[in-house]
Amino acid sequence: QKEVEQNSGPLSVPEGAIASLNCTYSDRVSQSFFWYRQYSGKSPELIMSIYSNGDKEDGRFTAQLNKASQYVSLLIRDSQPSDSATYLCAARRPGGGADGLTFGKGTHLIIQP
Amino acid sequence: DAGVIQSPRHEVTEMGQEVTLRCKPISGHDYLFWYRQTMMRGLELLIYFNNNVPIDDSGMPEDRFSAKMPNASFSTLKIQPSEPRDSAVYFCASSRDEKLFFGSGTQLSVL
Numbered sequence: 001q002k003e004v005e006q007n008s009g010p011l012s013v014p015e016g017a018i019a020s021l022n023c024t025y026s027d028r029v030s031q032s033f034f035w036y037r038q039y040s041g042k043s044p045e046l047i048m049s050i051y052s053n054g055d056k057e058d059g060r061f062t063a064q065l066n067k068a069s070q071y072v073s074l075l076i077r078d079s080q081p082s083d084s085a086t087y088l089c090a091a092r093r094p095g096g097g098a099d100g101l102t103f104g105k106g107t108h109l110i111i112q113p
Numbered sequence: 114d115a116g117v118i119q120s121p122r123h124e125v126t127e128m129g130q131e132v133t134l135r136c137k138p139i140s141g142h143d144y145l146f147w148y149r150q151t152m153m154r155g156l157e158l159l160i161y162f163n164n165n166v167p168i169d170d171s172g173m174p175e176d177r178f179s180a181k182m183p184n185a186s187f188s189t190l191k192i193q194p195s196e197p198r199d200s201a202v203y204f205c206a207s208s209r210d211e212k213l214f215f216g217s218g219t220q221l222s223v224l
Contacts, residue, residue, distance in 0.1 A: 032211060034211075034212075036213075042217070043204055043215035043216060043217055043218050044156070044204075044213075044215050045215070046212055046213065046214075049211075049212070088155075088156065092211055099144060099146075099161050099163070099168065099169070100211075101158075101211070101213065103155060103156040104155065105154075105155030105156075106155065106156075
């Protein structure tokens with residue numbers, strides 16, 4: 001069973017601080033990784049993707065990938081109350097499109113004003 | 114584009130009744146997915162279609178669940194008969210590459 005593991009939280013972070021969300025995956029051949037944000041009562045939406053080892057930055061968001069450790073993280077700088085949501089990590093096996101995605105159960109993030 | 118459209122948004126039914134959930138994918142997307150989300154199990158893939166053809170239904174929990182995609186712009190997920198343990202949020206999603214676009218979901222409550 002291919003798994004993606006996340007700490008369910010809640011993770012509470014003061015406004016303006018850096019929020020760090022972590023994810024591990026079991027399928028060593030996974031090639032692509034995604035972070036989806038899901039507000040309460042809403043559907044998941046894609047916010048970041050990362051394909052190679054290292055960091056990828058997009059505005060206040062930085063995704064980090066370490067394939068040797070099978071570890072993915074998402075950093076949110078200058079966190080805002082509007083960042084409060086559940087963040088889902090997903091891994092994709094090679095050769096597949098969206099059909100090859102495995103989702104974690106998500107981490108509930110709370111940004112305290 | 115209006116995005117992925119699902120209906121109904123909420124469904125409350127009694128155990129044993131038939132439930133039909135509907136989905137219109139984004140035009141031009143050749144993949145359509147049905148997911149179920151619960152607190153305990155997270156987001157689970159039930160079935161997906163490629164060019165209207167069911168490819169993998171291994172996530173469908175049992176024979177009470179069935180899904181169809183008669184054309185590129187419409188899909189249904191049917192539960193017959195429904196049971197209380199089917200209560201969850203059901204999402205439809207579509208894609209043309211590795212990025213998924215989700216509908217607003219159907220909140221199903223089976224009493």
